[in-house]
Amino acid sequence: MSDLNTFREETRAWLLEHCPESQRQPIVKSEQIWGGRNRKFPSADAQSWFEAMSDRGWTAPTWPTAYGGGGLSAEEAKILQQEMARLGCRPALYEIGIWMFGPALLAFGTEEQKLEHIPKIVRGEIRWAQGYSEPSAGSDLASLKTKAEDYGDHFLVNGTKIWTTNAQLADWIFCLVRTNPDAPKQQGISFLLIDMRTEGVSVSPIELISGESEFCQTFFDNVKVPKENLVGELNKGWDVAKELLKHERAMMSSMESMSEKEEFSLVDLAKQTLGVDAEDALNNAEVRTKIAALDMEMQAFAQLNERMFYQHKAKQSDPRLPLLLKHIGTKQLQRKDELLLEILGNKSLSWESPASSHTEHTVTRNWAFDKAHTIAGGTSEIQLNIIAKRALGMAS
């Protein structure tokens, strides 16, 4: 038996032993475990599952064991993912630190910074927020104005960040700040870590069209930040940001498989809602065709990800392919949302009323919320610019 087969057997046995039955049910949003000083576990089972995973470093399977990670190879991590999917294990930890910030800190942080922050991310002790966009700096992120002035042993930060996801719950925030106002836009930016408990930091939530308020605006009013919280070199924060953005886009493209939200099968919902004929075919031929057309494209997207995985494994990665993921993934997700609304008909129009079911309300709110995906983390238009220039080499 090959090493990987042994690993698969052992992993499966370990998961069966440590993942309680209750943690092998589809996740609902209220039971997701997010990190943080104030983290709460919805049940004893959830806590024991989380602790088993974080003790092994499997909340961050591929990160080095020196910082508390799992130390797995890409192949092993894929096996872990497959076995968790097979058994229906819930993700043990939801955390921006795992998805985005951690990989960037591992690439750019000092040894002290890694030892200080990475283990706490793996163990879900600290919840991170992202401070990138500003009210006047969206797609043109590099025009950001929040400034950090050098005061010898510390920076003094003033400004505001918008779309700071869950900032009201976060313990720390990583920010892009202007440290040199005279340099060309991207060359005067630094990457700074700020403890949300510092005096002068305040947060106010923003209500979205989905009714949710996960996004916030965060204000910095004469906030003192120690010098050791600078990641990467002074005025080289854009490099760190680019590294991080790669992980963010990869994450957003796989939003659906993250099962952050309740998801619904197009086929099942369509059959229940629209009915089937004697041959078990959907009554509505047009919806039937639309489902088939979308499903085959979603399959192709999964196959693109799979192809990239095998390329990576063979060290033959095509650098153009990751550039496509965010645009394709988010566009497909929105198409699926629109089709679900079409299937539910006027039952999809209720916001919160006894006229519609939990499922119907959730579909509708997902539809509204997912409009953000083609905007956040670089709009689709920016993605297409990048594909044209970097993948196709079109003149600019």
Add this chain to the structure above:
Amino acid sequence: MIFNEEQSMLQDTVRAFVQEHAPVADLRAVRADVNGPSYNLELWNQLVELGLPAVALPEQDGGLGFGYMGLLAVLLETGKTVMASPLVSSVAAATSLIQLAGTDDQKSLWLPRLTSGEITATVAVQEGRHYSLSAMQTQLVGGEIKGSKSMVMDLAEADLLIVIAKTAEGKLAAAVLESSKADFDAQRYCLMDGRKYSDLTFTQTSVAPGNILGEGADRTAEIEQALNIATIATAAEMVGGAESLIERTVQHLNDREQFDVKLATFQALQHRCAEMYCQLELVKSAVFSAFARLDRGKDIHKAASQVKALANDYYQHISNEAVQMHGGMGVTDELDVGLYLKRSRVCNQLFGDAAYHRERYAKALGV
């Protein structure tokens, strides 16, 4: 999901050969010779010398053992110059049919001659305007074929003609005829992709029992599988064509200046090219996945429909965009882009159009 070292080397070899010896000009020559062969026989003989007819089959069947992924590597490259060849009709369709549905005797009679390139074969499956296996009416009953077939590829060059028909029980059967000796009417014509096709009429064509693949056993599943292989092979060639079109279009936009700037600097054009490229990599991934499944012995019924519907829609879109973005030159016959446009529409009709495959996929999906 990706090529191994041998398959990559094969792709490099075929790419070098095709780019040097089979540029689009070769298809123009085939097209101009209205009464000539459907493909350049001399070029085909050179591909035979490279061993291409044997590329996919396992060694015990006289193949080279590259797997169907090896055939994919070949088709992606021949598709790039819209090269005319019997790779789909003979290598993907007919050879797979015999290998999958034939008895040991039938295989040893025909496979060595096919894999050595001594003979080629083609398949008559489509009827009427649209490909549809379920609507097929040609009958093979009592040792006689009755019915008509349309859009048969490369018939004049093929030594063997395999006719797909329905038995009295409604099963699929495949009859192998020697195309020069068998009794049927054929009408040969050119289509807009520059190749020659034939419509066939069988009034009472007799078939010896030994010429029916499987010799009486039900081979419906094997025949469907061989046709699935032909379907994804067609799609693979289309992907090669679409890739070349995107390259040509981007090149043109980077070269051509209007209003004192390169056309490529216009965002409206950049975004449309980027969308085309997304489509290309999606369908390419689907094609790689289908061929990989095939080599792993997994079912490709649903995959074949996925791949062909996507290839049809995307190649159609990409070829339309390529014509538009080449401006006035795009609608001239002098520019090669028009040949890809026409090839895309012909490929759409081979082994099922997008509507057919979406419907078939929907059934497999359970809606």
